[in-house]
Amino acid sequence: MKKQYALAMALALTVSLSASQTVMASDHGDEGSVSGSLSVGASFNDDSDNKTLASEYSNMGDNDVREIIGGSLHIHSGKTVVGVEGMYRGPDEQQYKGHLDFGRILQIHGGYQEFWHRLGQDELLNIEGQSADRLQGALLWHTYEYAPGYGTDSDGLTNQLVPDHEFGINRSEFEATGKMKFPTIPGLTIGVHQRSEKREGNQQVMGMSKCGSCHIVAHDKDIDETTRDLKPFIQYDMGKLSLEYSYLYRKFINDSDPEMQYYDGAYNPLSGGTGGGSMPLRMNYWDDTVEISKTPETRKQVHSVKAKYDVSGDQSVYAGYVYAKMENNDASSETTRVSYDKTLETDYNAGMLTWHNRFSKSLMMNASIRYQTIDADDADITLPGDDSGMFVVPEDEYTRKSDENRDITTLKADLRYRLNKDITLRGGVEFEDVDREYCDFLTESDTTTYKGKVGTTWRVTKGLRFKADYKLTYVDDPYTFEDAVYPNVTDPDVIDPNTGLSLYDPAADGVINVPFVPGTTSGGIYSTYVYGTRDLNMSATPEYEHDIKLKANWNVAPNMDLAGYARYTYGDNDSDISFRYQDQVVDSGLDFTFSPLKNMTATLGYNYFWQETESAFYIPFYHG
């Protein structure tokens, strides 16, 4: 269907080209002009082995030969300018754009593009488990291609019976903006921006069939998602004072087929003899499927007001206010078995004020303040009970406070001073306070960040220039999970209260030295030896961060330029956590540009990126 649509577009373009010749003839002698082009050709394509990365954003290689049709048309007649251009390289690879200008009173521009994004398949080989159909206690299985022999052979070697399944998404986007000005009201502009984005295809999603980490089910999920934006706006420029208001209405529509998953017995007490007390999870007290990987349909509205006032040629003030409201329209769903009596809403308010002043030819300053609040509904969740099976399970209700709720205050000031014609100095400070309302799992819910930066630009000679910047960031109470880790990772001296022996087993490389007994009433083992000893804090964000940037540009010769750059970032956190977090990044490179011949430009470039993160890694494993 899309192919026919695109070919029809190309045909229309060709017809318009023919027609335009007539226009051109009639317009000769006037101020008008017509120009354009028509391109016709083909592509010859080939690919081999795995295409997921080799042609990640194209599926042209799926066909040996594909048509290429393109063209452009530009008409200038009096006060009217019209232009369209486009290229069709296949049903999943096409782009078009166009513009219309009528006497600078009415301006419209927009475009359409479409491409294919290949998605990979996680083969789940890391599970190193045997595949089996559902309800067999399978360690893993792919519902789209059941491979009974998939997994690990009896000799312990991994076999190659991996499902060979391709996933991908066709992404298309149409966007257009129209503006109208009024000659009788100078400075007034009204307009509207419209955008429609569509994602269609299939992607791999995963769920747990029973106990997490080991028992994994992979599905082929249908994707059919549309995002529609409509944004009318009005701008009024009155000279020193300019105002702008816009309203965004965004709707996310999900027409994807639901992906339903059946959980095995251990997660589904009512289906078998394990019920009730063994694993009484709240989500699944019925013998039926549950929808997973569901992206809820949402609606978003944003009101934005901006004002700028030029106090003088050197001084201006900018003020802005944003109110946004997001609604989750799928908070209640039969397929996810969660009932909710209202739409889940999140409100966002932000006010900001910026002052810019040029004190002199050499000294310039920017200062700003911004205050943001996020206020989300409490989710009063009702999980339906069930009395139809082996056990009578009552309805369950609980309230989940939103972690999004917070107030954020930001203060910034930047200064630039031109010392002389060759040297410029820069400096700045920033303060940000994030006050979270409901985050009981953190050691501190309030995070304060201080930043200071200095920098300079030095023109050594006419052809040589250096630039250097340094920024220090200090975070008071970085984002830190409380009681996130139990001590075997870091503390071999923790003693088992029951035995008086160390919990740390050096021979097992840090594994707690307590055996586990399958088939016993083992609920106390995790509470005693895993959660019971979990009293250490954990963070993966820095408390201090140093950021150094260096850059040099050298005009070696009239036809030769050399540029070098380097950036080093070091972050560290050993405050209020039980082990150290450290992060280092190096990003550096050289660019060499020269023109060995007239009308020839050549570039050579090299980039080196290195990152090292040291942190604890905590995964509590469950067994059977």
Add this chain to the structure above:
Amino acid sequence: MTNETDVNTFMASVNWQVNTKFSMNFGLAYSLAEMEMQDVKLGSVSFVEGVTFPDLGATTTWGGEYDPANTNDIESYSDLEYDVININIGATYAITDTIGLTVDYVYEDVSSDEDYVYGDEDGDYQSLMTYLTVRF
């Protein structure tokens, strides 16, 4: 746990307007990307065959079947290594003042030496695109 990433990228390009009728361009990019995870400590209750559990007095029977050391090879699971070559060659020739011929060639080759997560990702793609353009 230490996670280390190394990426080396080389780029070269040439744009040449040979004469009023003929222009050409060439681009080459090669990148070698590696990532590895080391010293992963997994918190877990271990399984040791035949050991008596202190509180319950029972004896293990599964002999390490579910020990993370046996069910997960997580350090190599997260290792990645890619060699990626991308070549672009293009040329435009003006046959007349209004008719031009364009030829573009693109070649991409990916070589993956760590196929634990997404399998063998080795692959290549090439496309020769040619089209005639009539201007007016």
